Amino acid sequence: MACPSLDDPRITLAGLLFEVHDGLTTRLGAKRSPTSEVLIRLARSPERSLRMSDLAAQVTMSASGLSRAIDRLVATGSIERVACDYDRRVVHARLTDQGQAEIEAMLPEHVRVLEESFSVLTPTERDRFEATLRKLRCQVNPEAVQASGPAPVRAAAS
Amino acid sequence: MACPSLDDPRITLAGLLFEVHDGLTTRLGAKRSPTSEVLIRLARSPERSLRMSDLAAQVTMSASGLSRAIDRLVATGSIERVACDYDRRVVHARLTDQGQAEIEAMLPEHVRVLEESFSVLTPTERDRFEATLRKLRCQVNPEAVQASGPAPVRAAAS
């Protein structure tokens, strides 16, 4: 092999991660589009709403991309834009009742696919896998850690 | 919480996986574009070439998307299209010497970023993580398993 690094274990590991991600994404179909990601994040947030920029960070999307995505979701009635009381620059994206209903409608299938995929792991493997992913997330994406952590330490929310 | 499933551990797990993927992708920058994925796959393949459709499957891209991507890579001289001897429908994408050089040039930085990211894991964690990812890949994307496995068991089960 002319280039030994091509078989570097780190590349293999990353390649595996990407393959699993892509496979899972494919299996989830439209359900793992940024759109769904946005809805789920909002549903898990207090007040079912988030600032545009925070939401963008959580779904790893540019501000412009998110703005357009929200446009579409507003058009379908799943989300509404809410002006912020104390800072008129800020806009909150808030899940409507309809959006909430849409999420709840698609969750069972969503979870079914995930369960089917993760069913090959033992409980111990799952736990270790999750712990490892948490460590990696802190390393590669420290900004979003507050997102799905156990404790929403939103102390700054006045 | 109106919808208990939102905190379903499977969703959390998948969310973590997506976050790590996105974070890693961001850190790799352009280096984890489909373009690079194509180059790396080719570099690891015999003859440095693959059929268009096989390559598309490996990088999880549609045939049309790949066709366009190859167009661009041909334009830059990294890849060439090679007609197939025994089936005139088939086209092989083959890495040129220039493309090989490009990969080798970017590999060190690529590996550096990955090493930095994975450095938070102990060797044991890495091994377990890899084993788990392999199991998951078999489950969610059985088609591509032949790709980066240790032994190219092309015997088709004989």
Next chain:
DNA sequence: CTGCAATAGTTGCTGTCGCAACCACTGTAC
């Protein structure tokens, strides 16, 4: 050999994403 279904790849069209430029607002200095 003629016809026909299936396969491999490319192209037209549409939708989405990101970067850069832009506008609106805040807070601070003067």
Next chain:
DNA sequence: GTACAGTGGTTGCGACAGCAACTATTGCAG
């Protein structure tokens, strides 16, 4: 109050990806 740097969000523009339609080739049935 006015000026100004910094922040939050939205739009213009260019690039990329997927679906569906199309062409070319293969393999098989008659």
